[in-house]
Amino acid sequence: MINRLAETPKVMLIVMQMDARPEHVEAVVRKIEAHGLKAHPIAGAQRTAIGITGNIGMVERGLFESLPGVLEVIRVSHPYKLVSREFKPPDTVVTVKTPAGGGIRIGGPDLVVIAGPCSVESHEQTLRIARRVQAAGAHMLRGGAFKPRTSPYSFQGLGCEGLEILARVREETGLPVVTEATDIDVLDAVTEYADVVQVGARNMQNYTLLKRVGRCGRPVLLKRGMTATVTELLLSAEYILDQGNPDVILCERGIRTFADHSRNTLDLSAVPAVKRISHLPIIADPSHAAGERAKVFPLSRAAVAVGADGVMVEVHDRPEEALSDGNQALLPDEFDHLMEAMRQLAPVVDRSIPVPVGT
Amino acid sequence: MINRLAETPKVMLIVMQMDARPEHVEAVVRKIEAHGLKAHPIAGAQRTAIGITGNIGMVERGLFESLPGVLEVIRVSHPYKLVSREFKPPDTVVTVKTPAGGGIRIGGPDLVVIAGPCSVESHEQTLRIARRVQAAGAHMLRGGAFKPRTSPYSFQGLGCEGLEILARVREETGLPVVTEATDIDVLDAVTEYADVVQVGARNMQNYTLLKRVGRCGRPVLLKRGMTATVTELLLSAEYILDQGNPDVILCERGIRTFADHSRNTLDLSAVPAVKRISHLPIIADPSHAAGERAKVFPLSRAAVAVGADGVMVEVHDRPEEALSDGNQALLPDEFDHLMEAMRQLAPVVDRSIPVPVGT
């Protein structure tokens, strides 16, 4: 019998009255926890709602309906809950702290551009490219220290040395850094150095990793798997939120289809689809989908036009020497051109481009 | 032996000297035709080139190299030829004649918006919607008289009566009309009434139909099949050009993938891919890909941002009564909003929105 319930995951949402007092909310939370469940209070402008997760199959609705301050108890039937807009209507804005103490806000009116090399290859290379994209207007630096590679014989990244390089370049430029944690072994190290921890497409359903980044204390950039539906992407985000980390930025990076004119098919319709059913921000990574430099510019522009909260692109000033994916990296001049296009496009889509840090 | 050659289609391109005289070109054309092949002279700004198609496997290059005025003879190895940019570098601009004698140009600096109901249901309905989209700024009217339907029990269109309605509405509004020819049986009727003959996604590889529209004397809107690669789309266009009709407008309308949040996945990367290898214009139809109203606006904007020469969208003022696909049709107010967004976006992508006819 237990299994039926386990197979039909449900969430309960307790909507408080507009005049409910803080002690009412606390009382509801205590009762939830007393039943071995988790409480997720969501303070809205007008009222508070409290999400419940856990094995709530046998929990009676009546348990909460009679408590003071409770307006309504709703069972949500979608497989995702914490990530759903039904659960939390307002957009989530993830704030990434900058070394100087400021913050970059993703998911609000700002349009954010993340740029940098595919792989960290050396301090000199990373700093050179970081300064270049910063001058052009990038808001964050990307760069892989650990690289998941299809072949065991491909360059797998500089590892911890790469993390240290990123940390130095962050100090030198003031740019916050996003880099990938390829597994739980390296998560602590990545968390120590990164401002945003990336979970790559191949790890989108690595549930152990998802749970750990849910407790890592950093914003998470979660890439859609090449074969993942939007529902599966949201459920993977749900793993992270369920562990207490609300700061998840989704990323569309292309799905696998029969089409052979690009490496993957950038599925831009996922952006409005996510926006409708979830409050989480979503950006696009056109570099990996396109697989070649020339398509990165038009696809970046399209991503912003379709409603993405930002783009992440690869930039390399010597792509012919890049240790990985050189032919999809924009040249610095092309990145200038892209930033210029972003600045022109932003007002058309009711966005603004923040002034980058350190400039 | 014949088969090897047949299996390895090739095209030959004869590049004339810059000072070649018209009689030189004519002499080359005559020699090509004397060998049972087709000649396709392409007059450029500086020089003329002459494409050769047909079974040229056994034709010696030397046959032409010695003729007066010939600079070079090149064998092209791509499976497509007439549609390729290598064959004809400048963009093709297709001109659609308007009833008033003007012309709408697709593939140049203008951004063209085609709008109207999925199906022609009555004269009153078609005229009402046509006047509404015209007032909003649409440049052409779309509407299906013959509807290919997956089920034999679905509404299959008004047929010839629908064509007559379209013709009346064209006279009444001055809007040129695009409508689909579902098979060779109805092609003559469609050609008589339509300004642009549409070949639908299901017919993209109906080669008999492609050959006939290649001789129909009207511009052709060729939709990409749900499972077609870009190469196959271009080869289908090649069938039309090979019959002497250079006025082909391609249309991306979504491909079939595992993704289930939209009916089809609009593959916007096909637009820059086509632009690079072909000179033909390409527009996008987000209505069929999205399958629901709310995604049509963001995807239209993305299509223009990625470089499409225009969009075709479905509009219905009473979608709940529509005989087909009502839930993907924009409401008239939403179409106003879309046109406003197009006008804002056009200068950002170096395009202009022409003033619609009859206004």
Added chain:
Amino acid sequence: MINRLAETPKVMLIVMQMDARPEHVEAVVRKIEAHGLKAHPIAGAQRTAIGITGNIGMVERGLFESLPGVLEVIRVSHPYKLVSREFKPPDTVVTVKTPAGGGIRIGGPDLVVIAGPCSVESHEQTLRIARRVQAAGAHMLRGGAFKPRTSPYSFQGLGCEGLEILARVREETGLPVVTEATDIDVLDAVTEYADVVQVGARNMQNYTLLKRVGRCGRPVLLKRGMTATVTELLLSAEYILDQGNPDVILCERGIRTFADHSRNTLDLSAVPAVKRISHLPIIADPSHAAGERAKVFPLSRAAVAVGADGVMVEVHDRPEEALSDGNQALLPDEFDHLMEAMRQLAPVVDRSIPVPVGT
């Protein structure tokens, strides 16, 4: 209002009492036709049922329930009707007439093997291969006279000359012939010469062609489109049955996926899926899916093991000279090997291999 009904196709099924007399059935049929609908009587072993198709949206159930001999009136909600097993529970067995007056039965206990060259190239080539596959045990000859080709510059078949060659070879060998009708233009000619008319994958949704073959008076081999769902395949068969032709043989020939180790992915699970929801026979064509000789043998064996009613394979004795698809054709010795495997496998799957005609 009409549209709602048109958009929700339904079929009504009238189940007669076991002791209903022929005049009762006739009376029901007359009443159906009097309402502008089509009646499809299905005589079963114990009782008769009568399917109704057409725009039955507004037809009241009570219209028939009171007629003598009527047991029950059922509305079927699947989009397909005539093809569904709910509509007609027993398997359809399609009988293909042989020149000598016998019959090959597809869909019953017999396992049928259809073999021959991809294209008819000459009388000598076709007869040579036909005699060879006949000696090995093939039951029918395949060969294309009209070839739909992706490129306009590929070999498009010998056309009517090819049909005459097939007719001669049929007389000389006694093997019935299956060949493709690529469009309505050539359907009459194909119908005159072929024992089974093939509708190819690219034409699976060419509804005009489907309707015509529904009236052609020959069994039809309907190939699944590369991107068609099983529901769409059955709806295309529905078009044919709806025109009065019950003799449809379905054919799984591979779908388009991201997998790149074979040309298409032969979707063998479609066979039990079709068997469960439809009474129509289904065979498999592994040659086109595999795209290479070596996979045809194992996939043929798998197709029979999964429950297909037969296989259709390409055989060529000089594949290096074939005008199309030479590298997927089995060599004659390989076909001997395949027939031997079929004979061993048949009893394991409760099938028998009929002795071929003319041997």
Added chain:
Amino acid sequence: MINRLAETPKVMLIVMQMDARPEHVEAVVRKIEAHGLKAHPIAGAQRTAIGITGNIGMVERGLFESLPGVLEVIRVSHPYKLVSREFKPPDTVVTVKTPAGGGIRIGGPDLVVIAGPCSVESHEQTLRIARRVQAAGAHMLRGGAFKPRTSPYSFQGLGCEGLEILARVREETGLPVVTEATDIDVLDAVTEYADVVQVGARNMQNYTLLKRVGRCGRPVLLKRGMTATVTELLLSAEYILDQGNPDVILCERGIRTFADHSRNTLDLSAVPAVKRISHLPIIADPSHAAGERAKVFPLSRAAVAVGADGVMVEVHDRPEEALSDGNQALLPDEFDHLMEAMRQLAPVVDRSIPVPVGT
């Protein structure tokens, strides 16, 4: 410059002369290791070859050509090496040790059937099902203790308690056990209890996990990812072999396509594709692909017919109570029927069904 080499992985293969002595082989191995590379001696019936992996880009071929006993030095250009048939022509036969000291051989003439519940739910349930499938003839027991689940609210397995149950049931029945290691955290525990360690589809590109199972000392069952090409599957196996574990069994379990009549599309053509380019054994798991009981029998039969070395199926005697995937589990009687079909089919495909252990 390093990157070029890293990006173009190569392997070197040293072919020894037929009369090369053991000390010659040892000398070559020492020289390989002295250059920081790994040596993989492969003793064949007639001669020995030695594979080299590592960053061999700058290693000169001449380094080895002059050593005594060396016939030839070959550079292999495929992305996979150790798994390739070119590298090791004879089939790999993986031996799974049974508790009683015997061995089950996968990849040779034997056809192996692995059966059991999706999840270990209790000792009683697991033992009951194990005895039942053993009586029917199953060779190994499957059962998940750790379950990767799309939703964080689904049943995630009994964990270590499940492993202990599996160990008890193994002692009680003598059946070797295959169970999944979902991440590196649990790998040691799984390795302690399991006879074969399974890497699931979602983890096929979890490279850290692959490297660890490459050193775990147990045979590995590696499932193809839902979106993985055959090349990617082989490269993931390469990760395992590269760490010194040659005992990898591949598993086709269905890919993600647009088809909606089954949960995934079982890609049986992958079996002959793998067999041609790799020496590794490959089995099929039709339960997950089909997603429903009725298709498991025909697809199992097809898998064996196409050349798979065995099948793995889910069996549950009370599927309505199963904690996961109950509707794809065969009932015990259906499994009897499947084993009977396997016994009939085996001789047709030149295989034999070994007598199960403990019977």
